[in-house]
Amino acid sequence: MIRMEFVNIYGAPPPDLVEVSATAMQFSPLVPGAADLAALPEASLESLAMLAPPGTLERRYALAQALRRLAPGAPFMALAPKDKGGARIAGDLTALGCPYLETARRHHRLCVAKGGGDPAAIATLIEEGGPRFLQNLGLWSQPGVFSWDRIDPGSAALLHHLPALSGAGADFGCGIGALARDVLRSSSVVSLALLDIDRRAIDMAKRNIVDPRARFQWADVLKADTLAGLDFVVMNPPFHEGGVENQALGQSFIRRAAASLRTGGVCWLTANRHLPYEAILKPLFRHASVVAETNGYKIFQARK
Numbered sequence: 001m002i003r004m005e006f007v008n009i010y011g012a013p014p015p016d017l018v019e020v021s022a023t024a025m026q027f028s029p030l031v032p033g034a035a036d037l038a039a040l041p042e043a044s045l046e047s048l049a050m051l052a053p054p055g056t057l058e059r060r061y062a063l064a065q066a067l068r069r070l071a072p073g074a075p076f077m078a079l080a081p082k083d084k085g086g087a088r089i090a091g092d093l094t095a096l097g098c099p100y101l102e103t104a105r106r107h108h109r110l111c112v113a114k115g116g117g118d119p120a121a122i123a124t125l126i127e128e129g130g131p132r133f134l135q136n137l138g139l140w141s142q143p144g145v146f147s148w149d150r151i152d153p154g155s156a157a158l159l160h161h162l163p164a165l166s167g168a169g170a171d172f173g174c175g176i177g178a179l180a181r182d183v184l185r186s187s188s189v190v191s192l193a194l195l196d197i198d199r200r201a202i203d204m205a206k207r208n209i210v211d212p213r214a215r216f217q218w219a220d221v222l223k224a225d226t227l228a229g230l231d232f233v234v235m236n237p238p239f240h241e242g243g244v245e246n247q248a249l250g251q252s253f254i255r256r257a258a259a260s261l262r263t264g265g266v267c268w269l270t271a272n273r274h275l276p277y278e279a280i281l282k283p284l285f286r287h288a289s290v291v292a293e294t295n296g297y298k299i300f301q302a303r304k
């Protein structure tokens with residue numbers, strides 16, 4: 001066990017397992033404003049505690065970036081719940097040529113290691129988890145972003161029913177820009193604000209949407225300044241947080257959309273059929289209806 005206060009963190013390691021300085025620098029792409037490990041000079045970081053992400057390619061990429069950016073011998077702790085990638089960290093570090101000591105505490109696996117590793121293996125895993133152009137989608141994407149290598153079926157259903165929109169709008173939780181790309185095909189759209197909490201999604205959306213009408217914001221939709229007077233909002237709202245279903249998140253997105261629209265403005269949204277969005281839409285919009293129900297998804301149109 002490393003007994004030290006970490007001054008650099010990735011994600012939110014549980015405080016009862018890792019001591020973190022109150023002024024620690026954050027490197028998670030899911031925390032707006034955080035620094036990016038990939039932007040640091042190699043071998044420059046003095047320590048890092050990482051709550052390793054669950055997805056295999058994403059986790060290996062993050063571990064490889066950490067080992068590349070840490071100074072040789074700098075303390076590194078990587079941990080995760082056992083059933084959310086924690087059991088894989090040791091194997092990943094072995095593949096990266098990085099010796100470690102593994103312990104198990106409170107349903108987590110913790111690996112203590114030091115900066116360094118096999119440069120060739122590090123380069124390979126950074127390549128495998130980095131941005132890539134997906135020919136089948138015609139879009140840039142990166143492992144770890146939502147539905148990174150396919151169009152989400154809920155989004156596909158919304159795209160199928162979405163009319164040509166007009167005026168000023170927003171895409172809340174834009175991901176890599178799959179919805180925005182279609183929205184901007186309408187020449188009547190004058191502006192589109194794309195917001196997402198995931199820096200990687202915004203970076204990919206910027207590559208995918210090269211259009212002067214698009215504005216990109218790496219931000220938490222629920223904390224960002226409210227956009228006012230919009231003509232439309234499109235969204236496939238999130239309903240998971242940290243791998244756990246959170247219906248309140250999607251409901252908060254709907255409240256945010258209502259607050260951002262002008263009277264008469266329209267919200268188009270797609271949601272899994274089981275999500276209870278009708279009750280939230282009703283008091284916030286003059287008119288809300290299910291336009292289509294297909295493959296387990298509902299497409300709502302709600303007019304303020």
Ligand SMILES: C[S@@+](CC[C@H](N)C(=O)[O-])C[C@H]1O[C@@H](n2cnc3c(N)ncnc32)[C@H](O)[C@@H]1O
Nearest residue numbers: 146155173174175178196197198220221236238
């Ligand atoms: C269901 S996905 C939809 C992505 C994209 N619009 C699509 O259709 O493929 C929801 C998106 O919301 C983002 N997200 C989750 N919580 C957020 C928040 N509080 N603020 C902004 N974006 C958020 C996620 O990163 C994810 O990209």
